[in-house]
Amino acid sequence: MSDTVILELQNVTKSFHGNTIINDLSVSLKAGTVHALMGGNGAGKSTLMKGLFGVFSYDSGTILLEGKPVSFEGPRDALMHGIAMVQQELNQATQRTVMENIWMGRYPKSGPFISTKKMVEDTNRLMEKLGINVDPKATLADLPPSQRQMVEIARAVSYDARVVVFDEPTSSLSDTEVEKLFEIIRTLKANGCGIFYISHKMSEILQISDEISVLRDGNLVATRPASEMDEATIIQMMVGREIGDVYPSGKAEIGDTLLKVNHLSTMYTQINDVSFELKKGEILGLAGLSGSGRTSVLEALFGLSTRSSGEIILNGKPVQNNSPREAKNNGFILVTEERLKNGIFRNQDLIVNTTIANLDAYKKGGALLSSSEMVEDTQKVIDMLKVKASSIEAPIANLSGGNQQKLIIGRWLLCKPTVYLLDEPTRGIDVAAKSEVYRLINELAGRGHSVIISSSETPELLGICSRILVMSAGRLAGEADASTATQKEIMELATKYL
Amino acid sequence: MEKKKTINIKKLLSDNSIYVFLVLAILVIEIIEPSFLSISSIVNIISLTAASLPMALGIAGTIILTGTDLSAGRMVGLTACVSAALLQSTDYIGKLFAGIPTMPIFVALIAALLIGAIFGCLNGFFVAKFSIHPFIVTLSTQLVMYGILLMFLMIGNNNGQTLSGLAPEYMQFVSGSILSIGGTPIPNYVWFAVIITVIMWVIWNKTAFGKNMFAIGSNAESARVAGVRVTGTIIGVFILAGILYGYTGFIEAARIGSNSASTGLNYELDAIAACVIGGVSFVGGTGKIKGVVTGVLLLRIIFVGLMYIGVDSNFQYIIKGAIILTACIIDMKKYRVRK
Numbered sequence: 126m127s128d129t130v131i132l133e134l135q136n137v138t139k140s141f142h143g144n145t146i147i148n149d150l151s152v153s154l155k156a157g158t159v160h161a162l163m164g165g166n167g168a169g170k171s172t173l174m175k176g177l178f179g180v181f182s183y184d185s186g187t188i189l190l191e192g193k194p195v196s197f198e199g200p201r202d203a204l205m206h207g208i209a210m211v212q213q214e215l216n217q218a219t220q221r222t223v224m225e226n227i228w229m230g231r232y233p234k235s236g237p238f239i240s241t242k243k244m245v246e247d248t249n250r251l252m253e254k255l256g257i258n259v260d261p262k263a264t265l266a267d268l269p270p271s272q273r274q275m276v277e278i279a280r281a282v283s284y285d286a287r288v289v290v291f292d293e294p295t296s297s298l299s300d301t302e303v304e305k306l307f308e309i310i311r312t313l314k315a316n317g318c319g320i321f322y323i324s325h326k327m328s329e330i331l332q333i334s335d336e337i338s339v340l341r342d343g344n345l346v347a348t349r350p351a352s353e354m355d356e357a358t359i360i361q362m363m364v365g366r367e368i369g370d371v372y373p374s375g376k377a378e379i380g381d382t383l384l385k386v387n388h389l390s391t392m393y394t395q396i397n398d399v400s401f402e403l404k405k406g407e408i409l410g411l412a413g414l415s416g417s418g419r420t421s422v423l424e425a426l427f428g429l430s431t432r433s434s435g436e437i438i439l440n441g442k443p444v445q446n447n448s449p450r451e452a453k454n455n456g457f458i459l460v461t462e463e464r465l466k467n468g469i470f471r472n473q474d475l476i477v478n479t480t481i482a483n484l485d486a487y488k489k490g491g492a493l494l495s496s497s498e499m500v501e502d503t504q505k506v507i508d509m510l511k512v513k514a515s516s517i518e519a520p521i522a523n524l525s526g527g528n529q530q531k532l533i534i535g536r537w538l539l540c541k542p543t544v545y546l547l548d549e550p551t552r553g554i555d556v557a558a559k560s561e562v563y564r565l566i567n568e569l570a571g572r573g574h575s576v577i578i579s580s581s582e583t584p585e586l587l588g589i590c591s592r593i594l595v596m597s598a599g600r601l602a603g604e605a606d607a608s609t610a611t612q613k614e615i616m617e618l619a620t621k622y623l
Numbered sequence: 624m625e626k627k628k629t630i631n632i633k634k635l636l637s638d639n640s641i642y643v644f645l646v647l648a649i650l651v652i653e654i655i656e657p658s659f660l661s662i663s664s665i666v667n668i669i670s671l672t673a674a675s676l677p678m679a680l681g682i683a684g685t686i687i688l689t690g691t692d693l694s695a696g697r698m699v700g701l702t703a704c705v706s707a708a709l710l711q712s713t714d715y716i717g718k719l720f721a722g723i724p725t726m727p728i729f730v731a732l733i734a735a736l737l738i739g740a741i742f743g744c745l746n747g748f749f750v751a752k753f754s755i756h757p758f759i760v761t762l763s764t765q766l767v768m769y770g771i772l773l774m775f776l777m778i779g780n781n782n783g784q785t786l787s788g789l790a791p792e793y794m795q796f797v798s799g800s801i802l803s804i805g806g807t808p809i810p811n812y813v814w815f816a817v818i819i820t821v822i823m824w825v826i827w828n829k830t831a832f833g834k835n836m837f838a839i840g841s842n843a844e845s846a847r848v849a850g851v852r853v854t855g856t857i858i859g860v861f862i863l864a865g866i867l868y869g870y871t872g873f874i875e876a877a878r879i880g881s882n883s884a885s886t887g888l889n890y891e892l893d894a895i896a897a898c899v900i901g902g903v904s905f906v907g908g909t910g911k912i913k914g915v916v917t918g919v920l921l922l923r924i925i926f927v928g929l930m931y932i933g934v935d936s937n938f939q940y941i942i943k944g945a946i947i948l949t950a951c952i953i954d955m956k957k958y959r960v961r962k
Contacts, residue, residue: 429848453850467848470841472908480848481838484831493829536849 130179131156131319132193132208132288133460137186139176140167141523145170145517148343149186152622154288159310160320161330161351164340165363165555166527167513170323171213173340174290177321178210179203198369201230209286213293213526214324217265224248227280229515237327252282255309261616270463271415274546276308284291289313290321293330296553297462300616301579307333324488325555326582327356341362363477364557371560372588377570379591380405384575385545386426389435393422395599396430403544403575410586410607411579413596413619419579421461422596426577427459428452439544453482456543457493460534460550462579464526468533475524479503479532483539506535511561527554545569545576551585554603563589566597583612639796640953641901645921652928659931665818670809672923673816674878676916679894681867683915684860686898687840690750690757691862692891694765695868699887701772702735702872707786707882707947709734710777712840715788719781725790735873736866741864742768743798757861772884789883797877812874819870824912826863836860838942841908870950897922900950921950 139146148578154160162170178270179197179310187194190206197203200210217226224244225232231241248261257275265273274297281289291310294301310333310497324330330337331351338348339362346362367526384403384457390396403409411419424430426437428446437444439455446452449459461467464501470478480499487494487502487609503517514524521529534550547566551559566589568577580586586593590607602621605614638641652659678695685692708719709731742764749760760790776783800808827833835856838846847853873892876882903910925946929939 290676308685315641425846449848450850450852459848461848467842467844470838470845470908472906473841481846481851483832484834488831492831493825496829496830496835 129156130154131190132174133187134177134187134188135187137173137183137188139172139181139183143546147176147340148492148526150340150343150345152345152348152448154321155336156287156319157314157322158335159314159319159322159333160336161324162340163324163337163338163359163363165527165557167339167528168555169343170340171292171472174292174321174323175209177203178290189417201459203285204284207287208284208537210282210290211274211292211294212551213296216336217273219266220264222262222264223259223268223276224344225483226265227251227283228274231323234595236384245514251279255279255312256305266321269416270495271299271302274298275302278306282309282313282447286318286546288319290320290323293325293553294321295326296549297326297415300583302415303329311575325559327556328584329358330359331356341365349623355400359554363555371556371563373564375565377406377408377567377573379572380409383407383440385438387436387438389422389437390433391425392417392422392431392433394424394430396421396425399435399596401601402596402605403577405575406570407592408570408576408578408590410590410593411577411596412583412605412615413587414623415581415604416600417596417619419596420548421599423459423577423579425543426452426544427546428459429459429529448609453540453542456484456548458537458540458542458544459546460530460537460548462548462552464529464533464553469529471522471523472520475507475514475521475532476503477502478511478521479536480539482536486539502539506532506539509538510535510565513618527558530554531562534565543574545574547578549580550578551580551582559585568594583615586615587612595619595621635838637800640952641917641921644953645844645917645924648903648921648924648928652924652932655932659928663761663807664927664931665785666804666807668923668927669816669888670813671927672777672876672916672920673810673813673889675897675923676816676919677819677874678871678890679897679915679919680820680912680921681864682891682894683898683901683910684827684836684864684904685757685902686895687836687908687910688757688857688860688876689840689905689935691743692746692761692864694742694761694768695748695864695891695894696889697765697768697772698739698865698882699875699890700882701768701775701870702738702869703879703882703886704772704775704786704836704872704884705738705877706731706735706873707876708778709790710790710793710876711786712788713788716786717781717784717805719776719786720895721779728793728796731793732870732873735869737869739865739867739869739872740763740862741865744835744858746865747772747861750861751854762778769884783884785881786876789877789880794880797874810878811880815870815874819867820912820916832856832859837908841885845923893922894919896947900947920946941954 129431130153136149137147138149143332150173158539159175164170177180177188179202181593182196188196194204202365203479210367224414227248228244229292233247234240235243245261252259257279259272259276262538274294278294294306298306304463322334334351337354339346341358341363351551381404382402387400389399399422408526411422413419425432426446428448429452446455446457476499479580480502484494486534487498489495507514510529570576578590587610591601593605593610595602595605595615597619600616600622678699682692682695709726711718713725746760746764749755752772797812798810800810802809834853838851839853839856843853875886897918898915900921903912903914929942
């Protein structure tokens with residue numbers, strides 16, 4: 126670990142619409158180190174980094190790169206200065222190939238023309254160096270989110286950057302892929318790179334970082350060596366108070382069978398002969414590596430993935446669920462994994478985003494909707510789930526990821542469903558918010574509702590579920606009792622059919 | 624403190640750029656030609672706005688769905704000719720349906736609305752069911768409609784000729800006036816347009832259909848997951864647009880008085896321009912009725928104003944093009960700052 130400061134942010138401030146998001150913040154990054162940024166949703170981590178990367182400029186403050194003040198006109202300018210960023214929300218040209226995405230804007234040429242051959246070679250060399258196994262000519266849209274994430278990481282690394290920012294790089298990665306990412310980060314460190322690392326996953330932060338800065342409401346709480354920190358200290362610094370156990374205690378009473386899934390297979394994804402039961406008041410976990418079919422199972426139940434065979438029996442009666450609408454009317458809801466792609470309506474206000482699935486409830490007699498009831502329910506969701514929002518008439522894009530997620534969960538709560546399908550419900554949200562989501566799920570179960578949670582974070586499943594189903598390569602590899610199972614057992618099941 | 628205030632004024636101006644534009648346009652024309660703001664010319668501009676507004680409201684819905692509609696003008700042409708043919712005076716020599724008596728006005732109106740709805744449904748069906756971009760779908764259907772229109776004009780002894788000699792009751796119903804201001808009569812279709820605008824505002828803002836339309840335009844995948852009837856809503860938006868084109872055809876026929884295969888030609892381009900100027904963005908999911916109304920009005924003021932101050936008619940096109948682009952640049956800036 127060196128002591129050369131490679132980058133320094135001095136007294137930077139940024140506000141949007143009169144809301145101060147980061148306030149007079151200073152951090153410095155040493156060469157060859159990983160500097161973790163932690164904080165709750167909306168604490169200002171992503172904003173701080175986007176300002177550095179030139180996505181927008183700070184209202185005031187200085188960026189010192191190797192001692193010299195710099196300012197970037199845009200991401201391209203930042204990249205030219207050796208600053209790269211792996212953004213939280215993937216901004217990729219999904220209809221183009223892996224290699225085109227990596228070399229976009231600086232394609233290898235021979236003469237005036239782009240050399241495809243050289244591009245393939247360069248990509249292969251880069252991927253080999255990073256130990257990533259992706260076909261350079263594959264179309265991004267055909268790859269699972271985790272592989273797309275790795276491509277994004279490869280792209281950032283390919284700029285030979287001196288400073289690399291990782292904004293929640295692991296939210297769609299499985300444990301083995303995270304390990305691979307860490308190897309890449311260690312290589313970068315050894316080459317003298319400075320790395321900013323944003324994540325909500327405590328264990329990762331403590332494992333990979335050298336220094337940790339904790340942010341709260343746009344202010345820097347403290348910067349300390351990682352060796353002096355532990356999980357409890359960080360959480361306390363983040364929320365400004367102590368929070369008790371992350372997972373709620375007391376499991377709900379489990380009742381009769383509510384849902385029976387028999388021999389479920391899908392037409393276009395690889396789900397093969399999956400059968401299970403879900404009881405009233407039960408929280409059922411769905412574990413598995415990325416690509417194991419966790420998401421597909423939920424999508425098949427919700428009518429998003431086409432079933433080729435199998436039946437869904439709710440309360441003893443078979444239901445079809447051929448479309449999300451039908452599934453919703455049968456009392457199912459699905460919180461999807463990719464919030465931006467199929468969760469939120471970016472440019473619509475909070476009212477639309479909250480009430481869209483429940484519009485029938487606001488019809489007054491005829492076809493007209495009651496605006497006041499819609500506003501009332503939106504406010505109710507915001508209060509109940511403690512969503513941080515300045516105005517319910519502002520677009521949802523202004524909220525931080527975690528607050529968007531809460532609002533989507535709230536959207537579905539309004540529908541009063543009986544079967545909750547949650548796909549990575551805590552992806553990209555902070556510990557305090559996670560803990561609230563867990564408590565909420567537990568409360569739902571307590572009221573006799575049934576929940577299926579798919580998650581890549583095994584500890585989370587062990588913490589809140591009663592039973593965990595483990596998927597492996599599209600098949601059900603086995604079942605574990607959450608109160609006795611270990612992470613190792615689940616990992617073994619997850620690799621059963623690989 | 625002082626600095627903050629100027630920024631706010633700047634933001635206020637850029638957020639309301641279209642109104643600033645509107646006022647500027649009126650001022651410039653008024654300074655060059657002071658008689659511009661006379662009652663008769665104001666009523667004229669309002670009438671022209673009312674004539675093209677319903678169509679723009681229809682197209683606006685398709686733009687909100689990130690689509691467009693190139694068949695609107697042809698649909699106006701077809702429905703105008705059908706309305707005209709059904710409502711030609713019996714004593715007119717060149718009557719297309721020579722054998723039959725003049726229909727009641729509402730029969731022609733319903734025929735026009737129905738034709739609009741059917742073709743709108745067809746457009747929506749191909750867009751929603753086969754996920755073809757509306758640009759392609761409507762590019763194709765407008766050809767089909769034009770063919771049908773040409774064949775329609777060949778019925779009887781008409782031989783493709785212009786349809787005129789409309790029944791006086793029909794002309795009276797559309798262009799007659801129940802209210803005059805300062806001696807200038809306000810045509811009835813202005814009041815119809817006001818009613819339609821109110822209905823459209825309610826549909827957009829107060830119904831599940833309207834909310835779903837904005838949601839689908841914003842993110843169709845999210846809408847599907849939220850249990851919104853995506854296919855049905857898309858088809859519905861195109862049917863509604865078709866009905867509005869049908870209505871426009873019915874009005875145009877009487878307003879113009881003589882209708883041919885070229886009636887309605889390129890109307891959709893002005894309507895799309897008006898929508899975009901009024902802030903109905905091709906990005907999808909954004910747009911307000913207020914914006915469409917202002918967009919149509921602004922475009923009309925500019926068109927009429929240029930004529931009024933005697934700009935060379937060839938040169939007018941260049942100015943129109945430049946103004947549409949400028950208005951959009953100013954409007955887009957508003958979104959860019961927000962990001």
